Amino acid sequence: MEQQHSINIVNSSFLIGMPILALVSVIFYSLEYGISWTEPIIFVGFYLACGLSITAGYHRLFSHRTHKAAWPMRLFYALFGAAAFQNSAIKWCSDHRRHHSKTDKEEDPYTVKKGFMWAHMGWVMVEQEEEVVEHVDDLYADPILAWQDRNIFLIGFLVGIVLPGAIGYLAMGSLQGFLGGMIYGGFLRVVVVHHATFLINSAAHTWGTQPYSTANTSRDSPILSFLTFGEGYHNFHHTFQADYRNGHKWYHWDPSKWWISVASWFGITKDLHRIPKTTIESRRMKTAFQKQAEGEHVSSELQDRLTGCVQQMRKGLSELMKRREEYKAAKQERKKESKEAWKRRKEAHKARIRECKLRIDQARLEFKQIMKSFKLNNQTVSLPA
Ligand SMILES: [Zn+2]
Numbered sequence: 396m397e398q399q400h401s402i403n404i405v406n407s408s409f410l411i412g413m414p415i416l417a418l419v420s421v422i423f424y425s426l427e428y429g430i431s432w433t434e435p436i437i438f439v440g441f442y443l444a445c446g447l448s449i450t451a452g453y454h455r456l457f458s459h460r461t462h463k464a465a466w467p468m469r470l471f472y473a474l475f476g477a478a479a480f481q482n483s484a485i486k487w488c489s490d491h492r493r494h495h496s497k498t499d500k501e502e503d504p505y506t507v508k509k510g511f512m513w514a515h516m517g518w519v520m521v522e523q524e525e526e527v528v529e530h531v532d533d534l535y536a537d538p539i540l541a542w543q544d545r546n547i548f549l550i551g552f553l554v555g556i557v558l559p560g561a562i563g564y565l566a567m568g569s570l571q572g573f574l575g576g577m578i579y580g581g582f583l584r585v586v587v588v589h590h591a592t593f594l595i596n597s598a599a600h601t602w603g604t605q606p607y608s609t610a611n612t613s614r615d616s617p618i619l620s621f622l623t624f625g626e627g628y629h630n631f632h633h634t635f636q637a638d639y640r641n642g643h644k645w646y647h648w649d650p651s652k653w654w655i656s657v658a659s660w661f662g663i664t665k666d667l668h669r670i671p672k673t674t675i676e677s678r679r680m681k682t683a684f685q686k687q688a689e690g691e692h693v694s695s696e697l698q699d700r701l702t703g704c705v706q707q708m709r710k711g712l713s714e715l716m717k718r719r720e721e722y723k724a725a726k727q728e729r730k731k732e733s734k735e736a737w738k739r740r741k742e743a744h745k746a747r748i749r750e751c752k753l754r755i756d757q758a759r760l761e762f763k764q765i766m767k768s769f770k771l772n773n774q775t776v777s778l779p780a
């Protein structure tokens with residue numbers, strides 16, 4: 396049944412008005428005053444503070460509880476998250492938790508099934524029949540978030556618009572500085588952070604790969620990660636939402652994970668939750684197999700080979716982790732031994748690690764062969780004898 400929506404005037408005016416205001420004021424300002432180093436620096440500073448407050452704060456800390464953070468960090472996220480003008484953390488998380496529990500369904504507030512533009516920003520621009528705020532009691536219990544929720548617009552205005560202006564004023568010592576800071580660190584930055592976030596709901600559910608699950612529309616897109624502080628690995632995120640990383644490999648571009656991780660060195664964040672490599676790897680194998688097997692007849696022999704292969708991979712990876720831990724512990728104790736004795740022990744440790752790696756390589760090779768035998772099977776079926 397087609398639902399009729401009435402427009403939410405406040406949100407729509409803001410989402411349409413702000414880009415126009417940003418564009419007009421940037422042109423006016425540039426013609427009048429030109430541009431110095433100050434404005435771009437304020438822009439980048441506020442882009443980072445507000446962007447990370449949404450991805451590392453609103454998303455990975457508050458919505459998914461993937462780690463813990465000390466109160467100064469939570470306050471930082473509350474202040475600069477408000478400055479991103481995406482509602483209070485409590486309301487944002489309520490919507491987002493529903494997005495995860497009901498992905499692609501009618502109850503998903505920004506389901507891409509209603510269209511790319513609906514998921515991108517349409518859902519914010521229509522009037523909700525009634526505002527549903529649920530499953531966020533844990534967040535109301537945090538006095539910082541409860542305070543932010545009560546004063547969201549005032550905090551947003553002060554931190555998102557007035558503060559960049561004030562910094563510009565201090566940097567340049569004139570009204571021009573205030574205008575420059577407000578236009579670049581306020582108006583323009585609000586628009587850029589808005590659409591970067593919106594792309595996660597639209598583009599990350601439309602374009603990209605699905606290495607971990609095909610159960611919903613979420614996709615992995617490394618390109619999107621460059622624009623969104625690492626949130627482009629969205630298929631991984633929907634599959635393993637308890638992980639504080641979205642790009643789980645060290646080389647995956649995920650500044651939010653680096654930010655959370657560096658903060659943990661100083662004790663500002665702690666209890667960073669990681670999904671074990673064995674779980675991630677076996678999930679990836681099973682999904683690749685399932686995708687290949689879709690619509691095909693899978694022999695029980697091939698199914699058994701896959702099960703064996705996944706088991707071998709899991710065993711190999713968990714043993715490798717154990718062996719590495721043992722080696723690390725041995726390294727710490729080596730001072731007590733003679734050089735010769737340590738050398739012998741070191742070699743033994745390294746040999747055991749090599750053995751594990753070999754077993755993992757064998758499992759990878761076996762997996763490749765399983766996938767290949769799919770292709771061969773298909774060819775024999777489709778080629779005339
Ligand atoms: Zn999420």
Ligand SMILES: [Zn+2]
Binds near residue numbers: 494595596600613
């Ligand atoms: Zn999503």
